[in-house]
Amino acid sequence: MAGNDSAVKVHIENVVKKFNTRKGEVVALNGANFDIHENEFVCVVGPSGCGKSTLLNIIGGLEEPTEGRVLVDGQEVTGPGPDRGIVFQQYALFPWLTVLENVKFGLKLQGKSDKEAEEIALKYIKLVELQDFVQSYPKELSGGMKQRVAIARAYAVNPKVLLMDEPFGALDAQTRTQLQSELLETWEKEQKTCFFITHDVEEAIILAQRVIIMYARPGRVKEIVDIDIPYPRTQETKMTPRFLELKNHIWSQVYQEYLSVRK
Amino acid sequence: MKEKKVPIWSKVPSWAWALISLALAIALWLAASGTWPAVFASPEKVLNAFIERAQSGLLWEHVWASVSRVLTGFGIAFVVSIPVAFLMAWYDPFRHVVEPWIQFIRNIPPLAYVFLIIAALGIGQTSKITVIFIAAFLVMVITIYQGVKGVDVTLIKAARVLGATQKDIFFKVTIPASTPFILVAARLGLSTSLTTLMASEIVGGDKGIGMMIQQASGYYQMDVVLLGIIMLGIIGICFEKIVRFLERRFTGWQETIQQ
Ligand SMILES: Nc1ncnc2c1ncn2[C@@H]1O[C@H](COP(=O)(O)OP(=O)(O)OP(=O)(O)O)[C@@H](O)[C@H]1O
Ligand SMILES: [Mg+2]
Numbered sequence: 354m355a356g357n358d359s360a361v362k363v364h365i366e367n368v369v370k371k372f373n374t375r376k377g378e379v380v381a382l383n384g385a386n387f388d389i390h391e392n393e394f395v396c397v398v399g400p401s402g403c404g405k406s407t408l409l410n411i412i413g414g415l416e417e418p419t420e421g422r423v424l425v426d427g428q429e430v431t432g433p434g435p436d437r438g439i440v441f442q443q444y445a446l447f448p449w450l451t452v453l454e455n456v457k458f459g460l461k462l463q464g465k466s467d468k469e470a471e472e473i474a475l476k477y478i479k480l481v482e483l484q485d486f487v488q489s490y491p492k493e494l495s496g497g498m499k500q501r502v503a504i505a506r507a508y509a510v511n512p513k514v515l516l517m518d519e520p521f522g523a524l525d526a527q528t529r530t531q532l533q534s535e536l537l538e539t540w541e542k543e544q545k546t547c548f549f550i551t552h553d554v555e556e557a558i559i560l561a562q563r564v565i566i567m568y569a570r571p572g573r574v575k576e577i578v579d580i581d582i583p584y585p586r587t588q589e590t591k592m593t594p595r596f597l598e599l600k601n602h603i604w605s606q607v608y609q610e611y612l613s614v615r616k
Numbered sequence: 617m618k619e620k621k622v623p624i625w626s627k628v629p630s631w632a633w634a635l636i637s638l639a640l641a642i643a644l645w646l647a648a649s650g651t652w653p654a655v656f657a658s659p660e661k662v663l664n665a666f667i668e669r670a671q672s673g674l675l676w677e678h679v680w681a682s683v684s685r686v687l688t689g690f691g692i693a694f695v696v697s698i699p700v701a702f703l704m705a706w707y708d709p710f711r712h713v714v715e716p717w718i719q720f721i722r723n724i725p726p727l728a729y730v731f732l733i734i735a736a737l738g739i740g741q742t743s744k745i746t747v748i749f750i751a752a753f754l755v756m757v758i759t760i761y762q763g764v765k766g767v768d769v770t771l772i773k774a775a776r777v778l779g780a781t782q783k784d785i786f787f788k789v790t791i792p793a794s795t796p797f798i799l800v801a802a803r804l805g806l807s808t809s810l811t812t813l814m815a816s817e818i819v820g821g822d823k824g825i826g827m828m829i830q831q832a833s834g835y836y837q838m839d840v841v842l843l844g845i846i847m848l849g850i851i852g853i854c855f856e857k858i859v860r861f862l863e864r865r866f867t868g869w870q871e872t873i874q875q
Contacts, residue, residue: 415773433776445774449792449869458788459778492871510778 362546363389363412363514367421370407381407383571384421389514394540394547396557398603399567399575400610405550408572409516412548413439425514435463438512442519444499446491452478452502453487459510477505480539497528504536508543517549521556530588533559541584554604558596559586564603569610578603657839662846665839679847681823682813685741686851689748690809694802697753701760702790711761722754727815734819744816744824751812756801763797764790796867799859806855810848 370382381404389395397405410416412423414433423430425437446455453474460470478484481501491499500520507515521529533556540547551557557564558580566575582595590596628636642659649656657665669675704711726747733750737743767790775789817826825844832840 413777415776433779435779437777439774439777441770441774443770445768445770447771447774447789447792448871449795449867458775462779462784490869492869506778 359391359393361388362391362393362426363548364424364427365389365408365412365421366424368408368411368418368423369420370404370411370416371419380571382411382418383573385572385574387565387574387577389546389548392544392546393563394549394561395563395565396549396551396561397565397567398551398554398557398607399572400569400607400614401552402570402614403567403610404570404572405567406518409439409518409548409550412514413437413516415439435459435510436512437514437516438507438510440500440503440507440515440517440520442522444491444496444503446499446502446506448491451488451490452483452494455491455502456506456509459506463510473509474505477509478502480508481505481535495528497524497532500524500532501535504532504539508539512545514546514548517547519550519552522552529553529556534587536560537584537586554600554607555591558582558599558603559590566603566606567610569614575610576606655838657842661839662842665837665843669840669843675828675843675847677823678825678828678844679851681827682817682825683851685744685816685824686748686806686809686813689745689812690752690805692745693749693752693756693805693809696749697756697760697801697805698798700753701757702764704757704761705764718754718757721750722758725815726751726812727818730815730819739820741821744813744821747816748809748812752805752809755808756805759801759804760794760798763794763801766797767793796863796870799863799867802862803856803859806859807852810852810855 368385372379411418414430456474457470564578568575649658733743733746775785814826817824829841829844
């Protein structure tokens with residue numbers, strides 16, 4: 354099965370996360386267990402508030418689990434590291450830096466010389482087709498372009514694991530489709546392990562080798578669905594019977610959880 | 617469908633508006649000095665007072681005394697308020713203790729504590745600068761604190777993920793992200809300094825625009841009084857222009873609503 358024959362890259366073991374809030378304790382995750390394999394593309398779907406972002410933040414090292422642990426390459430995660438990059442839904446570009454400076458940001462922190470950082474940054478800016486906007490500030494870019502910069506910035510430091518939290522959630526349908534196929538192209542070229550959160554079931558199926566469905570809060574894994582559709586996947590893929598079958602199945606599973614939240 | 621009419625005044629260029637505004641102001645001034653000649657000296661008299669004092673150099677001595685006082689008090693306040701604001705944003709215990717003090721003193725008119733400071737520091741330059749420092753510091757520390765507190769956490773997260781240390785985050789994220797607030801604070805601080813200057817100069821000394829106004833009013837030289845007031849207005853506008861220039865220079869990256 355896709356990805357399962359390669360080594361485990363990220364191991365998530367019984368992860369529990371509780372938040373202390375003014376209204377009392379909130380259990381965001383209640384024992385998440387699964388593995389992500391080397392170079393695998395995994396998508397996560399689940400109703401709002403089921404702990405998807407929390408899980409991503411824990412893998413990224415921005416948040417500590419209350420119980421359980423996360424291993425990357427067998428090493429326990431204790432904080433953010435250069436082996437894991439994050440792309441946020443709100444782009445999180447530094448508004449006072451140009452596109453080039455944004456992409457160079459992580460490279461400079463790694464101690465690379467200005468020249469080397471610039472070379473690498475330009476390579477990735479080209480990869481996301483923003484070579485004409487190298488000197489622009491984020492406020493001069495559209496949402497789709499901003500997210501491309503954020504992706505280039507994450508790629509530039511060459512993390513082995515790429516964590517993406519609804520990166521295309523704020524974009525219109527056309528831009529989203531385009532960025533999806535660009536992302537797949539670069540994923541095939543650069544070989545990375547991708548952990549991608551989305552609300553969009555079609556997006557999950559078109560991108561992922563496996564789709565993880567989460568229960569409503571407190572979050573746990575409800576089901577993991579193998580997407581046995583070969584790459585390259587295109588818009589036509591969305592019309593194939595297998596795609597529709599998977600979509601129906603995943604959608605009904607997610608919908609049950611939506612309903613359970615509303616009750 | 618009604619056609620939208622473009623108002624005729626939208627075609628008048630902005631320099632022409634400035635001229636119209638100035639001309640009207642002078643007309644009003646003339647009218648006022650015609651009606652209450654004992655209070656409002658005429659533009660001509662004020663101009664004469666200006667020429668006379670500018671030539672003797674006396675005016676510039678007063679202006680320099682005031683401007684250097686304001687800039688020193690403001691400058692020290694600026695340098696001190698930045699680290700204090702950061703400490704407040706980062707260490708809750710510090711903020712819990714200090715913020716109530718700041719809020720309490722901030723609402724007291726400086727004139728009220730001027731005498732306390734004079735009793736402590738004497739009537740010289742130090743006490744004048746101290747009064748300005750206190751008032752400017754209080755305004756700026758609050759504004760900068762709010763800016764630091766409001767730095768988008770996602771940006772800090774993004775920086776951490778890219779390998780930033782605490783020090784990197786401070787210099788490469790927090791400082792640039794709060795620059796707009798620091799500049800707003802500078803603007804508020806300068807105008808507060810100017811306001812407080814009057815309180816600081818009211819109690820004596822020999823040089824300063826405040827002194828000039830006070831002495832002149834004692835002799836009923838209303839032309840000099842008005843001259844002093846106008847000079848303060850001009851200084852205020854100059855400060856404002858400088859800060860606006862810095863804002864354009866350093867915070868041009870900010871998202872703004874285009875008109
Ligand atoms: N810092 C925090 N403090 C308190 N509660 C939190 C915090 N972060 C998340 N939560 C709570 O944990 C739960 C899971 O949040 P999380 O953001 O992980 O959900 P999500 O699945 O990403 O939702 P969405 O799809 O809407 O982004 C929510 O109930 C949320 O209120
Ligand atoms: Mg989320």
